[in-house]
Amino acid sequence: MRTGPGPTGPYEGPGQEATETPAESLFGPGSQFHRFFNDPRWALAVVRATVLEAAHPQIGAALADNSSFVVHPWRRLRNTLVSLQRMFGADEDTRLREAVRLNRLHTRLSGTDARNRPYDAMDPEVRAWVVATLFESSVTMYRLSGEPLDQDTMEQLYAEFRAFLAALGDEAGHLPSGLPEFWQYFDRMVAEELQNTEALRIILFKLFEHLPAPPLFAGLPTIWATGRALAGPVIGTVTVASLPEVFRRRAGLPEVPGAQTLMQSAYIAARLARALPDNWLQAENVVSLLQLSPGGDGPHAETLAALRGRMKRAGALLRLITPLPAQQDGTSGTDGTSGTDGTSGTGGAGGTENRRSAREFFAEVLDQTGDGWLDWPDLAAMARELCSRLDLDEPEETRLYDAFAAWWRELQAALDSDGDGRVSEEEYAAAVPSLAGPALIRVAEVLFAATDADGDEYIDAEEYRALFRRGFGRSVVDSEGRVSRAAFVRDFLSFMSGRQRSTPYDPLLSDA
Incomplete structure (x- = not known):
């Protein structure tokens, strides 16, 4: 790589300076x-x-x-x-x-x-x-x-x-x-x-x-x-x-x-x-x-639901004409309502229909870069997305990155059995489900603090929408229509360590 003037360096060739244009235009x-x-x-x-x-x-x-x-x-x-x-x-x-x-x-x-x-x-x-x-x-x-x-x-x-x-x-x-x-x-x-x-x-x-x-x-x-x-x-x-x-x-x-x-x-x-x-x-x-995202309640949600309904009918007709095999990207092969948005199945929060295997969770959530390994760039990508959604400034952004970095060190110490500096799908699957360590708890607490913009120790409807881009689900709020720190941390840990399918968290970290 060249570091001085030349094809990749500052241009120093001949020519007239361009006429300056007013910045406001x-x-x-x-x-x-x-x-x-x-x-x-x-x-x-x-x-x-x-x-x-x-x-x-x-x-x-x-x-x-x-x-x-x-x-x-x-x-x-x-x-x-x-x-x-x-x-x-x-x-x-x-x-x-x-x-x-x-x-x-x-x-x-x-x-x-x-x-x-x-x-x-x-x-x-x-x-x-x-x-x-x-x-x-x-x-x-x-x-x-x-x-x-x-x-x-x-x-x-x-x-x-x-x-x-x-x-x-x-x-x-x-x-x-x-x-x-x-x-x-x-x-x-x-x-x-x-x-x-x-x-x-x-x-x-x-x-x-x-x-x-x-x-x-x-x-x-x-x-x-x-x-x-x-x-x-x-x-x-x-x-x-x-x-x-x-x-x-x-x-x-x-x-x-x-x-x-x-x-x-x-x-x-x-x-x-x-x-x-x-x-x-x-x-x-x-x-x-x-x-x-499916199941959301934004201003275009009704239009999205109607459009998806028409596409489902078109998909059903298409399958009758040219049946396609099940896909390998985490979607079902039936064009039904199953998927990763937490709306599928009949099980409750702890039902088996809402759970996924360790390998599914590794591919759908943890491996953010898609290279087949879990390492720091994957967790950095999570931090980057969360910071973008919340539009964080310093020092909140650095605090969240530092929390994810500490979680990576914890994961590496616990899961990297061959010492190659990264975690394979096999190493991850062999170590679950005991992954909710102190560093992951710290990630949840820092994320809660970043989302709680007014610092009142609760996440209200506006703060919730800033992070998840959807309104409250009935099951996540208390009697006053807020999410407490304890409830937020519990749900985050359930998703990130227990591989529990979650209506808000799946779109947050696994949407394409």
Whole structure:
């Protein structure tokens, strides 16, 4: 990895400095970013940008080691959309707060890859490449759909992305100041620095074909499996075809006959989708949909229930025509109401219908990164999701991370029988159910304190919804409609150590 100037370092080539654009025009409703954020083509652009990011050796290593995008891609998408809305919104205080949060998150992502090469998510050169891929893919999405951006619009959009990087606190120079120099920088990065990384291969050849169902389709495996079987290969083919040709050759990516035509058709179709009603295309509505879970009671819950009812009937008809085998991703094979949302079965809180095996719990909850092992990145992913849901600041965020770190040390001491620094499914299954040690109790207590925003030692309806994104269940509240510390800790320990299926906790930690 280069650490000085050059293809991955601060750009020092010739060229005029770009004309400075007033900061107030670079964010908010009047920005170019705001215009395309709700464009359906941007879904294709974001996927493409993610692949280009994953091809960077440092980013690919960080994703492979730490990210939960394989098991929880919809959660990752939701969090990314929310973060971009905050960063490009009109409110300066919100943007600064989000920038501080992102920097805290990235500070925790460092290490070495399988070849003992270091990676660091705070490396300004790496962060510049992330922003570069988003800008270049945004420009490309217009070009591939037959509507190329004019020069002034491109320059405005580029200024906005440079301002985004500056808002994160990175010094100017890691991205070129002008567009002509940017294209030189981008071409050199693609030709010389990008690699066929493990993370890239996972995204292109595993994620799309094994994409887990979003909350909307939870418990509807026939419908989801059928759609995924058709759409997965298409998304992969379109994404590969849209990548720069020089990189496709260097990475040895497959050339599928007709891929270019398919890719252009997909972008043009996404462009035409802008004719749909505006409320169908709003990113805020996508975020709301991704936050829903079966059995929830949010503002769209009635619509979700009706839609799921229709999909169940469609799934039943589809099974009669083309029966599909049971899925291996934790969903039932009947498109019924069973699943991981705690609504299935006839057993009560302690009934066998509500329990799952140690191996199921390991795969569905503990192995957040989906690599088949339990180690620190899995627990860090849990802490990251909880901090995001509660929108925690320091020191509450660090307190929660520290509690999870202590729990990992406790698990490692108790379960890592071969001393390899991680816990296998077999090691975990052999040691349960005696896992509710002091460190896990501490996690529950810290999480309660973080959720109890007003510090009154109870979780009220608003605080509960902030964590679980749903209202109270009748069985969890006391006579005054609150959750006490003791009840919260008891339910958390029952879920995390006893593998008890739980209506709120399952969506919290195992939703895709």
